Amino acid sequence: MYEFGEFRLDEAERLLSRRGVTVPLTPKAFDLLLALVDQPGRLLDKETLLSTLWPDSFVEENNLADNIFKLRRVLGDGENGRRFIETVPKRGYRFVADVRAVAPLTAQGPELAPQVVAEPPRQAEAREGQVPLPATNTRRLVTVPWLVAAAMTLLVVALWIGQIRRGTPDPPRLLKASLLPPEDASFGDIALSPDGKWLAFTAATGSRVQLWLRSLAHDKAIPVESTDGASHPFWSPDSRVVGFFASGKLKKVELGGGLPVPLCRASAGTGGTWNREGVILFTVLGVPQILRVSASGGTPEVVLHADPGQTDLHEPFFLPDGRRFLYLAISGGKKNAGGIHVGSLDGKLRQRVLDHDSNAIFVAGDPNDRHRGYLLFGREGGLMALAFDSDGLHTSGEAEPIAARLGTVQGANLSYRRRNFTAADNGLLIYDPHIDRQRSQLLWVDRHGTPLHVLAQLDNVGVPVLSPDESRIVVARKDLATNNNDLWLTDPLGDNPAKFTFDPGSDLLGIWSPDGQRIVWTSTRNGSFDLYEKEVSSQGTDTPLLRSEQPKFPLDWSRDGRFLLYRQIGPQTNHDIFVLPTSGQRKPSPYLQTAAMENGGAFSPNANWIAYSSDESGLVEVYVESFPTHGGKRQISLAGGSGPRWRADGKELYYYSFDGTLMAVSVAGGGASLTTGTPTVLFPFRPASATSGPTYAVTRNGERFLLSAIVETDPKAPLSIVQNWTAGLSTTARYR
Structure with missing residues (x-):
């Protein structure tokens, strides 16, 4: 990671930011900037840069010059006397600004003790406010790590090594922490990336609501440009793109930077999901249908209409096979019409799974068997887990609370409030424990x-x-x-x-x-x-x-x-x-x-x-x-x-x-x-x-x-983070 002037260049996450705000760059422009910043003060000839950026292609020098031009414009090169990139005529380019190498935040030894707490398996409910993680502060060069995922992983490894030495491995332990919102902002919708490394969320700063991104390996949350009014973020399967709703449209934005790309009209989105074949399903308030559109954009098509007695459909969520999906049906008063259902892309499957008025997701219980796991959903003010076989579409055991208090987020209008939780298959769970946020x-x-x-x-x-x-x-x-x-x-x-x-x-x-x-x-x-x-x-x-x-x-x-x-x-x-x-x-x-x-x-x-x-x-x-x-x-x-x-x-x-x-x-x-x-x-x-x-x-x-x-009754209230949340389940609640 490098810092120069007001900029920070994160090689691992392929992000350029200025004062905490993401600066959009094309992939080639990012690679070019990285090559220059990696060797400040050194002349890099054109041939070297061309072979670095286009190793398997013959490309004219104009392409290199065009990317240099884009970089200078983005960096404001030459404005107010600032200089970043120097042209050496007929030879190449040199990065002339001062560059500071910043070590990525790492979790080391005793520093972790006050940050993350390991608890016995049955203590399933995180204590609110127990381990507050630092809020965003763009002025700090080195900060106290909040490093939730990495810290938790290191603790688990340490515990595992201790168990090996004792010769008796113990079950994974619950690891819990709290995540504070960015400075002067309050949390809204939250969505973990499938790999569990990133958190996308909406946050309100005064009356302005934007999409934010936060790496679970760093302490900084970054607002995404041109995402005012964003809601209901969701991820691509490869964890590289975020879908969301704003300004009456379904949009997407790449993790590495760039402006949001509109995909189709979506007047008031109430949920989206994305499979590995590039199909996005989404729902719109007041439109009792499940709609599909290509991840590259296009005209939406109807996958599934609401059944008689259902007034709205919300929150689709793909199951592991990428063909079937969960969704929430809202009843107009007819008995047994609402609840959590399973549908299919061909529109032939309509199966009611649970009689609960909540959004639901499926989380695999074993990385080696992604088709068996748990349904997570809200009930009676808390967060529940229920064993579920996504192949056979049947539940087993009894639903068990994994969080006694679960907050909600105001949806597109009064008729819908979504339960605010998210999880990934790596055992990471994030939820809002503040019911009256x-x-x-x-x-x-x-x-x-x-x-x-x-x-x-x-x-x-x-x-x-x-x-x-x-x-x-x-x-x-x-x-x-x-x-x-x-x-x-x-x-x-x-x-x-x-x-x-x-x-x-x-x-x-x-x-x-x-x-x-x-x-x-x-x-x-x-x-x-x-x-x-x-x-x-x-x-x-x-x-x-x-x-x-x-x-x-x-x-x-x-x-x-x-x-x-x-x-x-x-x-x-x-x-x-x-x-x-x-x-x-x-x-x-x-x-x-x-x-x-x-x-x-x-x-x-x-x-x-x-x-x-x-x-x-x-x-x-x-x-x-x-x-x-x-x-x-x-x-x-x-x-x-x-x-x-x-x-x-x-x-x-x-x-x-x-x-x-x-x-x-x-x-x-x-x-x-x-x-x-x-x-x-x-x-x-x-x-x-x-x-x-x-x-x-x-x-x-x-x-x-x-x-x-x-x-906002408590705008600074933190989110709760739990690693290895399944360790808190009783034997009767586990999938079999």
Whole structure:
């Protein structure tokens, strides 16, 4: 490993970083830089460099010159008097900056004692906060090793040597530690590489969420460039590429550097998995299908549709044969419809394995027999292990807790929270032991984001909507005990919350009628996301408003009461915006139905315009277009946006920007023509949902905002790390 200037070059991991941030390099540019840095001050002739970079090919000197040019541009060679690479005319190149060789962090003897603790086999639960590992500090040249994997391995070797000397080998022991998040950040989704050497995770710094990478042989976590809004990371089988979801797309990024590469549209991903044949399976919120796409990109194809009574599918995970996979099915209220299932790439296999509402993974119990091992999943607030034969698809023994407390991560919206754990076949397990790490909460702020009031009695909430007279709020709330969602009503201060829906299906996304007398929402009680309505003041029944096979989600109700706007997910065009007349034949018709993903429709106060988001440009942006006829279309957001809302007088429009801020845009006109200003920043916040709609409401005068925001109750809480976790299982829980 080398350091020069503000840069660090890691040969083992093939990473170049600057101040802790990964600098993208092509493989040849990296090899060239390594060759130069390895011999600082020495002239390397062109022939030597050409034979080093292209040993088996004849390549013209222009290729070498082109890579030198790329390196100089990346390093900022020549800027502010800095010099790194010197050209020796007609001969070659020399690296002229000071280079410091940095020894890779290693675990040596007594230093390990306070870092990792070995425990007897039956002490399966790690003590929270027991062994905190150092947080990121890019200023240190040599740091206290956190070296989890290497340290644990060395301890195991030491124990094994001791056993050989005694002549009586003992079973592997549990080794436990804690991992602190990067400085000023908090952990989100986590994913171990298949070889157990890297941890990919999302982390929030303020309102900004990014993908990070951390080698388990070093103490430094590195944020990955251009990954804002990342979620649900997963790995390629060779542990060299990370897949993830961001900006309405499925993307991948190489471990060695480079910018993320979009693979396909994926409006709100809820999990992905990758097999050795280059097939990626993934799921999207609100789309009850398992989708497949090539690892090189392309058009997604449907592998498996949800069964009747299932409203959503999440978290696919390939089994060792690369043909069959685990997935989680969400029930719309039908008995025995949900749970952990196994499917196959040919779509012929649909087998229910467990009746648990949790994401699940398979971990091999023996490196020599990867088809027998354990299912890991969440149950009753903890992490469970159950012996499983992935060939015969049958379980054995009893499920046993391996962690008493297991945290969750808010998914793409309120209807889904994933259990936060990950494991590799080398015996390494990482999980979040903090159940209350984050929650969604309602709070009032002013135009500067200054907190005014917290609605403390309501948490785990979704999209808030103010009644037209601003006297009441309707919001969906998740019961973490039952994992069910219902609508609640409350006053603006949140002092008297009252449940509005009581069905065992999920009830979400309530909107008010213009007179404030009725509420329309979406419910899964009939096996799909259908629209229902109910009088607010009465104890009447929930009345079906619109039923069909396609999932539907209400967006807005025109002020004159004539039209209801809703989002529909179709099999061909994905997310579209439809209009439902509230009188006459009440026949719905599409307003926007294209190959792009449209969402977040909102009527202007006079109902002459609709603001919405679309990814037609390749990035989700906010647009305004006339209604009921199309015309006057214009883009409102500048660098990504979603969730538009209008001020009551129509003179201002708001939206959420992907950089984590709420934006405001001035609006003039509004009749036959419309003029919009330049977006301005109001304040940053982290929304509880990235896809369900605008997770904020605004008062009629635009002076106060009601936010449904993610609140970090303990942002510095560490993750728990366990090596040889199977050593803690009882005999009856082991696979046979």
